[in-house]
Amino acid sequence: MSKGVTDVPAALTAEQKADDRGLLLDATESLIYANGVQAVGMDKIREVSGLSLKRIYSMFRTKEDIVVAVLRRRDARWRAELTTFVEGFDDPTQRILAIFDWLRNWFGDPGFRGCAWINIHGELGPSSPAVLDEVRTHKQAFREQITALTQAEQPEIADAIYLLAEGAIVTAGIAGTPEIAEVARRAAERLLAGGPASTTC
Template sequence: MGVTTKRPSARERLLDAADRLFYAEGVHTVGIDRLIEEAGVAKGSLFYNFSGKDDLVAAYLAGRDERRRARIARHTEGLTDPVEKLLAIFDALHEAVTSPGWNGCAFANASAEAAPDSVEAVAQRTYRVWFSDLLLELATEAGYADPAGVAGRLRLIYDGAVASSRIDAHPAAALVAKDLARLVLEAAPRT
């Protein structure tokens, strides 16, 4: 008796195609017909599973958000020192920027040409609030006198590494950023 593998659902195939195409080429460049063809589904399947392209874009970005959070969690898991956790976030970034197919920040890419109230902009804000809160929480836990200032500087360094890794094709940018973050953390006064 042979082993049978279950074919992914139409929703899964649409999300997989959206993840590949949107990330590689852009959410505003890739049309519905191309997604349907790439996913190998009927047009009705798209509208059965999603209310339209915006809903599919939102699901694509939610998946990217979930994977990014999981990657950071993997890198901080088992660490007890909040300073080490802050530095581990840059290790998670290094893993991302050195992975095959790295094409920059999915949220920034998607929202670059989007309206301020678009699903792309909402997804980017959702991620940014979570990320900012994480940095602030860890900086507070570490006992910095100005945790918001420390978190803001780390976020700026992180964003610079994301941009440099993509624009300058500089995969070591995340490691340089980690060194800079370490300097910020060592210099910042603690209570």
């Protein structure tokens, strides 16, 4: 990925720098989520963000660095929103099942285009170790989030819940079927009750 100018304009305040960073990451995230990484050039990022290429390259040395920052910020936001949602339930079992309620809401969003991390991994594969590391970090963090909700007493249950959630995410992204979250939720409910985790509708 290309490099650019690395000098930072001294006149910018810390607040202006933060605003510019936010504009850049917002623009890049919306573009690559809708179109993919390789289809989005730096000129398009410049156009949508309203920032000059000189300003962009003063914040990030390469396009790859911008993508990493986008994924890192998206991960923090995504998992925080999930945490806030599930913490609205007092019952431990309902907290776990709430994961699928939250996913259902996400899948139903008009802008839903599947999992950003899976999409980018599918597009870039191992060609970008830095991006691959962010993808793996996000998936591991999500898995640990689920393990914490199951109180880590039954690791095989946590793994099964994680796989049900990931399967629902992939299926919803490919098939455009938000209701798959409800199928996965019922399977998780049976699993938590000690029954077979069939995903039959």
